[in-house]
Amino acid sequence: MRLWTASPVFASPFFVLSLLQLTTADTSSNTPPQKPCTVTSTQSGNFFDLRPLTRTSTSASSSSNTAHDWTARGHDYPANFTLNICAPVLSDVADVESVPTSQKSNISAFYTTQEGKQYSIGSVSTRPYFRGRKLVLEYVGGSPCPTPDDADSNKEEEEEEKTNKNKKKKESGYRKSTIMSHLCDHDAIKPVISFVGQVNHCGYFFEVRSSAACPTVGTQALGPISVFGIIGLVAALVYLVGGCMYQRTVMHARGWRQMPNYAVWAGLVGGVWALIKSIGNRCAGKLHLRRSSYHRPGARRSSLESENRLIDALDEDSGDDV
The missing domain is CATH 2.70.130.10 (Mannose-6-phosphate receptor binding domain)
Incomplete structure (x- = not known):
C-alpha cells in the first residue's frame, strides 16, 4: 500500500523547510508596529x-x-x-x-x-x-x-x-x-x-x-503558539489542496478518492467505525443478559409446574393399572 500518493514536490523535506521559512518571514514582516504610548514586555509578553x-x-x-x-x-x-x-x-x-x-x-x-x-x-x-x-x-x-x-x-x-x-x-x-x-x-x-x-x-x-x-489585551505581536498554529494550518491546507489536485489531474481520481492518501484515511475511518460497533455490540449484549436475568425466576416456576403435572399424570396412570 502506498502511504503517500501526492506529488513528490509536496513530499519533499526541502519544500516543508521552505514553507516554514516563508511563513515565519511573513509573520515577522507583517507584525504591526508598536502604537504610541504602548509597549509589550519582552520577558512576560504582556x-x-x-x-x-x-x-x-x-x-x-x-x-x-x-x-x-x-x-x-x-x-x-x-x-x-x-x-x-x-x-x-x-x-x-x-x-x-x-x-x-x-x-x-x-x-x-x-x-x-x-x-x-x-x-x-x-x-x-x-x-x-x-x-x-x-x-x-x-x-x-x-x-x-x-x-x-x-x-x-x-x-x-x-x-x-x-x-x-x-x-x-x-x-x-x-x-x-x-x-x-x-x-x-x-x-x-x-x-x-x-x-x-x-x-x-x-x-x-x-x-x-x-x-x-496593568496588562491588557491589545494588538501585539504573535506568540510562539500562534506562529506554530499558523504554520500547521498552512501546511494542512497545502497538503489537502495540493494532494487533491495531484490525485485529480495525474491519477484521474474522482469523488472521495481525490483525497491524498485515501486508502490510509479510509482504513483509519473503517477501523474506528469497527471499534465503535464492537463496543456497541458488547454493551447491547450486557443489556440483553440483564434483561434475561429478570425473567429467569418465572421461567423456573413454569418448568417446575410442568414437571409436577407430568408426575401427577404418571401417578394417575399407574393407579388405574392397579
Missing part, C-alpha cells in the same frame, strides 16, 4: 497601554476654563509639578525658562517655583519601555540644569542675581529630565502621581499608580 492616561483638550473639565493636566505636589521641594502622559501639557508654558519657542509646544512636564518661575523638566515622549520588570516613561530635553554652585547658592546670591539682570546664569551643559515609574493598581479610579525625589535639580523621579499600567 501588553501595556498608557493611552488612557493622556490628557487632551476634550478631557478637560467642563466646569473649568483652563486645561486640566496631571499635577503632583512637591512637598518638601519648593515647587509643584504639572505633567501629561505621552503628550504635551495643556497648560500655558509661554513663560518657561530657557526653552526655545519652537520647542515649548512639546513640553510634557514642568514645575512652578514659589516665585512663579516655570522650568521644563522634559519634552514629550510616546515610547514607554521596560527596565527589568519596571515600566518606565522618560522625558528629556527640559530647561538647562544649574551648576553645582548655582544649586547650592544661598538667598543672598539669589537676591544679587535678581538685582543684576544683565548677569547670565551659568549652565552645566545638561538639561532637566523626568523619569516616571508606572505601577499597576486595579483599584485606582484615576492615576495617583507622586513625586519621589530629584538629583541636583536636574533629574526628577515620579511614581504613577494606575489601572492603565
Whole structure:
C-alpha cells in the first residue's frame, strides 16, 4: 500500500523547510508596529497601554476654563509639578525658562517655583519601555540644569542675581529630565502621581499608580503558539489542496478518492467505525443478559409446574393399572 500518493514536490523535506521559512518571514514582516504610548514586555509578553492616561483638550473639565493636566505636589521641594502622559501639557508654558519657542509646544512636564518661575523638566515622549520588570516613561530635553554652585547658592546670591539682570546664569551643559515609574493598581479610579525625589535639580523621579499600567489585551505581536498554529494550518491546507489536485489531474481520481492518501484515511475511518460497533455490540449484549436475568425466576416456576403435572399424570396412570 502506498502511504503517500501526492506529488513528490509536496513530499519533499526541502519544500516543508521552505514553507516554514516563508511563513515565519511573513509573520515577522507583517507584525504591526508598536502604537504610541504602548509597549509589550519582552520577558512576560504582556501588553501595556498608557493611552488612557493622556490628557487632551476634550478631557478637560467642563466646569473649568483652563486645561486640566496631571499635577503632583512637591512637598518638601519648593515647587509643584504639572505633567501629561505621552503628550504635551495643556497648560500655558509661554513663560518657561530657557526653552526655545519652537520647542515649548512639546513640553510634557514642568514645575512652578514659589516665585512663579516655570522650568521644563522634559519634552514629550510616546515610547514607554521596560527596565527589568519596571515600566518606565522618560522625558528629556527640559530647561538647562544649574551648576553645582548655582544649586547650592544661598538667598543672598539669589537676591544679587535678581538685582543684576544683565548677569547670565551659568549652565552645566545638561538639561532637566523626568523619569516616571508606572505601577499597576486595579483599584485606582484615576492615576495617583507622586513625586519621589530629584538629583541636583536636574533629574526628577515620579511614581504613577494606575489601572492603565496593568496588562491588557491589545494588538501585539504573535506568540510562539500562534506562529506554530499558523504554520500547521498552512501546511494542512497545502497538503489537502495540493494532494487533491495531484490525485485529480495525474491519477484521474474522482469523488472521495481525490483525497491524498485515501486508502490510509479510509482504513483509519473503517477501523474506528469497527471499534465503535464492537463496543456497541458488547454493551447491547450486557443489556440483553440483564434483561434475561429478570425473567429467569418465572421461567423456573413454569418448568417446575410442568414437571409436577407430568408426575401427577404418571401417578394417575399407574393407579388405574392397579
